[in-house]
Amino acid sequence: MLKDHDRYARLMKRIRRALLYALDAGAAVVLTLMYIGFAAMRFPDGHHGADLYGTLIALCVGLPLAFRRRRPLLVYGIVLAAMVTATLMDITREPFLAVGLAAYLVGLTRPVRLAAPVLGTGVAAASVSVVLGVGVLTPTEGFWSAAGLAVWAGLVVGVSGGAGCLLRWRRAETVRREGLRARRALADERLRIARELHDIVSHNLSLIAVKAGVAAHVAEDDPREARAALRVIEETSRSALAEMRRTLGVLRSEDAPLAPAPGSGDLAGLAAEARRAGVRVEFTSSxxxxxxxxxxxxxYRIVQEALTNVVRHAAPTxxxxxxxxxxxxxxxxxxxDGPPPDADPPMRRLPGAGHGLVGMRERTMMYDGTFAAGPRPEGGFRVSVSLPRALEFGEGAGA
Structure with missing residues (x-):
């Protein structure tokens, strides 16, 4: 699936690049023919461009634009030099359209520290050549008309290059924001995976630890109960391994078989597992x-972690x-109700770093719910959670 998507993306990229090259080639041909026409044109003052030199200059102005995406700086330099020459020789009055097209690619593909001086040089060269060509060497306009045309030519080059720089900056900002979004999504996914693995491992290992303590405690006096505890350990460990394999399989491969996510129908199973660990559970749901x-x-995960804490810190209770x-x-x-006064401390003081309460609080916050946990005045511990039932963000967040 991913390979097909990548192949399609590469194909579309090639097609888009080919279309852009074709557009550049078309623009190069059109501008070349236009400038050849300028070179053969007779102006009102009787002057016209020499056929040979005019044609060569027209070719240097237009044809290089077909390669502006491959060598933007070189094309920009050739086109600018040809346009300045054409203006000084009075071959064209056209305000540097070809230079603007080349300048756009310079701004788009080169960093500002390089593009700015290059484009500034082009603006100055365009303006000065228009003033000299139109107002001094072959004066056909008044000074102010020549100055206005020079400003216009400079604007064409400067605005085109500036548009390229602006688009380059916007693309860089888009890439930066996408990178931040990707890193944030990765961090959220890592947190979600860590939370799932913690819930799986913590719950099952707590049951195993409690039953292992029971087996060690009664091994000599009550071998039957010790064997029953070992069977619980075996079943719980097999269940934990199977769930871990499913979780890791999904992470490793998109084709891994997906088991249904646990839900409200599996809550009674959590209560049954806690009972096997020595907790007398009264379970109600509606x-x-x-x-x-x-x-x-x-x-499901909140109930699982809450029962895990009961097994870890208070069983039998x-x-x-x-x-x-x-x-x-x-x-x-x-x-x-808390651990009984005569409970063996090693059996009810299993290690825990407090990640369970943190995980429950995080899951509650994902759904904009309320979370409370703490000791009860009469003894024992209480966890209370309220989750909104209808919340679009919450419905997607926990999936």
């Missing part, structure tokens, strides 16, 4: 039908999970 997929994923939907919002509340 009003969740029709939730957008992104919002379902956010609710009692926990209540309520996920309630209304017409305007979805509320998630997870409360626990």
């Amino acid at each position: 009003g969740l039908a029709g939730l957008p997929e992104g919002l379902q994923l956010a609710v 009692r926990c209540r999970v309520a996920v309630l939907g209304s017409a305007k919002s979805v509320t998630v509340e997870v409360t626990d």
Whole structure:
């Protein structure tokens, strides 16, 4: 898919470049014929350009424009010199249109520090040559008319080159903004991936750690319970590996099979996993039908992380999970009674860096919701989240 897209993009780029070269060639032919006509024209004062010299100069003015995209500075220099010569020889009164076309490419393709002096030289040369040619060498106009024509010729060259410089600057700004947008999108994607991996790894490893502690604690006194804990460890680790493979497979290849994202229908499974880790979970839910997929994923991850924290810091304990939907919002509340006084501290003091609460808060902020977490006065811990149900940005953000 990407290869086809790249091939199509390269083809369109070649076609566009060929069209631009064709337009330049057409303009070169038209201007060459026009200047040859000027060279053969007899002016009112009886003077006309010499056929041989006039034709050569006309060729130098027009034909190089066909190559202005390949060698803009060289073409600009040739055309400018030919136009100055044509003006001084009174072959043409035309105000440097060909030089303007060449100057535009100089401004478009060269940095300002190089283009500015080159274009300034062209403006000065055009203006001075018009004053000398029209007002001094072959005076056919008054001084002020010659001065006005000189200003006009300078404007044609200067404005054309300035337009090229302006377009170059705008393209550079567009590239810069696109780069910033790409880096911001990359940072957001890295944060999203880190959050997903944290939720997957943290939840499953917490269950494994708790069950490993149980197995070690009862291995000698109750081998049956130790074996049951080891089976939970085996099943949880297999589930974690499968989920990690799916996530990494999506990152590595666009063709990786996509499993459905977890949602509100999988919340009861989270409660069941917490029960296997020794937490007595009371789970209730209602009003969740029709939730957008992104919002379902956010609710699932918040409940998952909240239960992971309960398993990590309070198991074995009692926990209540309520996920309630209304017409305007979805509320998630997870409360626990705290670890029992006689619980073994090593089993309920598993390491954690506090990323879980940060992740829950970030997911809530993505949907412009409200987040609260802290100890309860009667003991234990409480996590409360409210997410707006209808929010266009939120619906796409969590997907």
